[in-house]
Amino acid sequence: MANSIVEVRNVAKSYRRGSMKIPVLENITLDVPAGEFMALMGPSGSGKSTLLNLIAGIDRPDSGSIIVANDDVTKLSESRMANWRSRHIGFVFQFYNLIPVLTAYENVELPLLLTKLSKKERNEHVKTALGVVSLGDRMKHYPKQLSGGQQQRVAIARAIVADPTLIVADEPTGDLDKVSATEILTLLERLNHEFKKSIILVTHDQRAADKAHTVRHLDKGELV
Amino acid sequence: MKIFKLIFKNVLRHPLRTLLTFLGIAIVTFAFGFIRTAISAWYAGVEASAQNRMVTLNATSLMFPLPLAYREKIAQISGVQSVGIGNWFGAYYKDPKDFFANFAVDDKYLEMYSEFVLPPEQLAAYEQERNACIIGRKLANRFGWKLGDIVQLTGTIYYGQWDFVIRGIYDGANATTDETAFLFHWEYVNERLKQESPELADYIGWFVIQIANGVNPVAVGEAIDANFKNSPAETKTDTERAFNLSFISMAGTIMTAMEIISIVVVLIILLVLANTMAMTARERMSEYAVLKTLGFRPFHLVSLIGGESLLIALGGFAVGLGMLFYIFKNFAVVITKLSNGFFGIFNLTNNTIALTFASALLVGVVAAIFPAWRAVRMRIADGLHRIA
Numbered sequence: 251m252a253n254s255i256v257e258v259r260n261v262a263k264s265y266r267r268g269s270m271k272i273p274v275l276e277n278i279t280l281d282v283p284a285g286e287f288m289a290l291m292g293p294s295g296s297g298k299s300t301l302l303n304l305i306a307g308i309d310r311p312d313s314g315s316i317i318v319a320n321d322d323v324t325k326l327s328e329s330r331m332a333n334w335r336s337r338h339i340g341f342v343f344q345f346y347n348l349i350p351v352l353t354a355y356e357n358v359e360l361p362l363l364l365t366k367l368s369k370k371e372r373n374e375h376v377k378t379a380l381g382v383v384s385l386g387d388r389m390k391h392y393p394k395q396l397s398g399g400q401q402q403r404v405a406i407a408r409a410i411v412a413d414p415t416l417i418v419a420d421e422p423t424g425d426l427d428k429v430s431a432t433e434i435l436t437l438l439e440r441l442n443h444e445f446k447k448s449i450i451l452v453t454h455d456q457r458a459a460d461k462a463h464t465v466r467h468l469d470k471g472e473l474v
Numbered sequence: 475m476k477i478f479k480l481i482f483k484n485v486l487r488h489p490l491r492t493l494l495t496f497l498g499i500a501i502v503t504f505a506f507g508f509i510r511t512a513i514s515a516w517y518a519g520v521e522a523s524a525q526n527r528m529v530t531l532n533a534t535s536l537m538f539p540l541p542l543a544y545r546e547k548i549a550q551i552s553g554v555q556s557v558g559i560g561n562w563f564g565a566y567y568k569d570p571k572d573f574f575a576n577f578a579v580d581d582k583y584l585e586m587y588s589e590f591v592l593p594p595e596q597l598a599a600y601e602q603e604r605n606a607c608i609i610g611r612k613l614a615n616r617f618g619w620k621l622g623d624i625v626q627l628t629g630t631i632y633y634g635q636w637d638f639v640i641r642g643i644y645d646g647a648n649a650t651t652d653e654t655a656f657l658f659h660w661e662y663v664n665e666r667l668k669q670e671s672p673e674l675a676d677y678i679g680w681f682v683i684q685i686a687n688g689v690n691p692v693a694v695g696e697a698i699d700a701n702f703k704n705s706p707a708e709t710k711t712d713t714e715r716a717f718n719l720s721f722i723s724m725a726g727t728i729m730t731a732m733e734i735i736s737i738v739v740v741l742i743i744l745l746v747l748a749n750t751m752a753m754t755a756r757e758r759m760s761e762y763a764v765l766k767t768l769g770f771r772p773f774h775l776v777s778l779i780g781g782e783s784l785l786i787a788l789g790g791f792a793v794g795l796g797m798l799f800y801i802f803k804n805f806a807v808v809i810t811k812l813s814n815g816f817f818g819i820f821n822l823t824n825n826t827i828a829l830t831f832a833s834a835l836l837v838g839v840v841a842a843i844f845p846a847w848r849a850v851r852m853r854i855a856d857g858l859h860r861i862a
Contacts, residue, residue, distance in 0.1 A: 300855075308767055308854040329771065336769025343858070347764045351483040361768045363477070408768075 254317075255416055255448045256282035256305055261314030263300055274300045275471045278314070282416075287442040287449045289462035296468040298452045299420055305450065306339045306418045307331050319415040336364045340409030340447075342419035342438075346401040348393040354380065354404045355389040361412040379407040382445075383437060399430025406437060410447070417441065417449045423458055435461045477774065481781040484754075495750045496790045499837070502743040503794025503830055504801075509736040510826045511802075513729055516722060527586060528691055529717035530698055531680040533708040536562075539677035540707050542664075548681055551697050553689035558583030559660055561679035565627035565636060567617065574613055576627065576656035578663045584608070586684050589647040590655075596621070596642035604662050608642035610653035619643075627656075632663060632674070649821045683711070740833045747841035751783050755845030762849045763857025772850040779849060780842040787838030791831060798822055798830075 258280040264273040274297045282288050290298040303309040304316055307323040316323050319338045326334055348357045358379050362372045380386050383403035393401050402422060409417055419438065423431035439461050441447045451462060459465045467474045485492055530548065532538035542559070549557045561578040581601060584590065592600075592608060600606040609619060619625065619640055627636045638658050646653045660678065667675040685694050695711035702709045712720070722729075755762075762775055802822050 303855050306767075308858075332766065332769045332771050335767065341764075341767050343764075347760065347858075349480070349761055349764070351487050352480065356479075360765070364769050 253284050254281045255284040255286070255319060256280070256450070257315075257317040258301075258305065259315045259317075261301075261304060261311045261316060263297070263304060263309070263311045273471055275304075275311070278471075278473055280466065280473060282448060282450060284448055285442070285446050287439070287451070287461070287463045289451045289453055289459040289465045290468060291453060291456075291459055291465055292468035294454075297471045298468045301468065302418050302420055302450060302452050305416075306341065307335050336361060336412065338415040340412070340414035340417040342402070342405050342409050342417065342422045344421035344424040346393070346398070346405045346425075348401055348404055348408075350393050353390050353392055354385060354396065354407075357393070357404055358407045358411050360408060365412065375411050376407075379411040380404075382410065382441075383407045397430065398426050399433055402426060402430070402434050403437065406434070406441075410441065410445075415448065417447050419449065419451045421452055421454065423453065423455055431455070431458070477777055478781065481778055481785060484758075484778065484782050485785050488754075491750060491753075492786060495747055495786055496793070498746050499743055499787055499790025499834065500793035500797065502739050503791045503834060504797045505739050506736050506833060507794065507798045507822065507826055507830045508801075509732050509739075510829055511798075511822055513732055513736075514821075514823055514826060516729055524586075524589075524714055526685050526687065526691075527714040528683040528685060528695060528698075528711055529680050529714050530683060530695075530709045530711040531717070533699070533710040536679070538707070539674075539679060540681065540709065542676040542678055544702065544707075544709070545681060547701055548683060548698055551694065551701065553685050553694040553697070554683055555686050556582055556586060556684040558586050558682040558684075559678040559680075560682055561660055561663070562631070563627075563629070563658075563663070564631040565629045567625060567627055570630075572617075574616075574654055574656055575652070576658070578660040579657050580660050583682055584657070586682055589651045590644040590657075591647050592642045592644040600641040603639060603641055604659060604665075605636075605638055606641035607638035607656060607658035608644055609640055609657070610655050611643055611645050612653040613656060614640075614643045616654070632667065632671070634666075634670070636663075649823065680717075682714070740837065744837045744840055747783065747787060747837055748844065750786070751779065751841045751845045754782070755779055755849055759849065759852060759857045762852065763854045766852075766854050766857070775849045776842075776846045779846040780839065783842035784835070784838035787834045787841070791834035794834075795827065795830065 258278055261275055261278040262273070263275040264271050266272070278301060280301075290301065292298045300309065304311050305318060305323075307318070307326070311324060314324070321334060321338070323331065323334065348354075349360070352360070355376055358376045359372055362375055365372075367375065377386065377389075380389055383406050385400060385403055385407065388396060388400060388404075391400075393404070396404065402425075406422075409419075417438075422438070423434050426434060435458055438449055438451065442449050449462075451458060453459055530540070530544075532540050539561075545557050545559065548554060559580045560583055563576045563578050565576055566572055567574070584597070590608070590610075596608075600608055607625070614620065621640055621643060623640045625638050625640060627638065628634075629636055638656075644653070664675055683694070683698070685691055691713050695713075698711040699709050762778075765775065765778075799822065
């Protein structure tokens with residue numbers, strides 16, 4: 251498909267548990283157009299997080315190809331993959347995954363430490379990102395001083411600070427109350443709308459899926 | 475923010491755990507440095523040995539004397555420049571526990587030991603007085619003795635009370651020079667022996683021989699010993715270094731045990747720090763997974779874990795070294811006294827500092843290897859699963 255930011259072709263993935271091979275994904279083919287906000291839904295164990303990890307280049311498929319931002323991530327070495335992730339992917343996790351000993355500012359700054367930006371430039375980027383998530387006044391707060399919703403917003407700021415090609419979010423509202431979840435979803439929607447970010451969202455939550463342009467369902471390792 | 479800041483913040487994440495590990499390393503550094511210093515002190519005599527000095531003693535044992543008459547014969551042997559005499563006196567001051575080395579020597583002996591630095595006027599005063607003595611600076615400090623003081627020693631080999639007047643206090647030319655010796659005129663002892671114990675008179679403990687530059691000491695030693703072959707008191711001549719080594723080898727087992735202990739304490743703290751780092755890394759696997767997800771490379775993780783381990787190890791080393799300096803600066807006299815003079819030279823040498831630093835560095839590096847290896851090998855997906 252033309253203008254796809256993600257092209258998944260005939261991807262299969264299985265895990266080994268002892269001598270047993272457990273198939274997780276089978277023959278998955280998927281296209282995500284640039285600027286898309288796609289939700290992946292499915293029951294637990296359906297393979298949606300695994301698919302997200304494969305697209306994000308933090309795991310490798312057994313077979314098939316995954317092209318993201320014109321790079322076949324299945325063919326990159328570990329080292330190049332790490333570099334690729336830092337340039338193209340912004341992650342948002344269910345449990346925020348902030349470093350507890352770093353302030354909101356320092357957490358957001360982390361991905362920029364891998365770039366050649368000067369301290370002043372990093373400062374500008376971090377403040378902009380925290381401004382986008384409306385946490386400009388919480389820069390010096392540590393994660394434990396923030397609510398769950400605020401922590402997730404810091405995580406989103408960290409995900410967008412390096413201006414990635416694609417944002418992947420794995421159950422970003424799964425650990426939040428209803429109000430905070432709505433805030434996060436609104437924020438993701440804004441990132442897609444206003445900042446034209448491509449987003450793939452894994453969720454169980456129908457309300458979250460309703461915010462997406464398209465919804466794909468996974469069941470027993472297959473797209474349905 | 476740089477990686478170092480994250481390392482520093484990680485170190486302070488569990489203050490109590492870090493503090494205990496830190497203190498453990500500081501104490502081990504202190505113990506290691508102290509033991510190594512004690513070993514160095516024991517071998518200081520060997521380090522201080524001169525290349526051109528040899529020692530001739532009775533071939534049977536150091537306990538057996540040699541006739542004074544040998545001196546002239548030795549002096550005539552080719553390569554011998556000067557011959558001095560020394561005799562272990564074995565007396566004590568007030569209390570037998572207050573041990574310090576005391577020797578009866580002649581003037582040639584003092585000439586040869588140029589590392590005993592003495593003002594000329596003090597040397598002149600010593601030479602002019604029959605019962606004068608010269609003492610090392612540390613010995614003077616230990617007992618609070620000063621020039622002109624009369625010191626009475628009680629003999630254990632040469633019985634009776636022996637009075638000496640302190641006419642000289644010498645300083646060591648370098649750090650390994652023994653500054654705890656008590657030296658006096660052999661003639662003074664010999665004259666009294668002639669009257670009180672004539673059978674002991676005109677016998678000495680050993681000869682110190684200065685050889686000319688470029689002369690083979692082995693050949694000189696063989697020539698001396700050949701000279702007294704089949705005599706009632708055969709001799710054994712060796713370099714001063716070999717002599718000192720054979721003398722201290724009597725306590726060789728103790729020194730070996732101390733060396734083993736010094737290695738064991740380092741191994742113990744290695745296990746303690748390795749355990750701390752393993753616990754730390756295990757707790758932070760999910761964070762390492764997140765960092766990897768963000769694009770951080772294996773060397774970043776190795777830097778984080780290794781940096782934290784090194785910071786604790788080298789921080790502990792710095793505190794331990796500070797403790798060593800403080801103790802040695804302020805309690806050197808006490809240490810000498812507590813060891814009954816056993817450790818007269820108790821200096822923290824550069825070698826000991828370097829060895830202690832190397833041990834701390836090694837502990838810091840080795841303790842980080844396993845946790846860093848685990849973090850590097852961990853699959854990101856596995857690390858992220860640890861969060862829930």
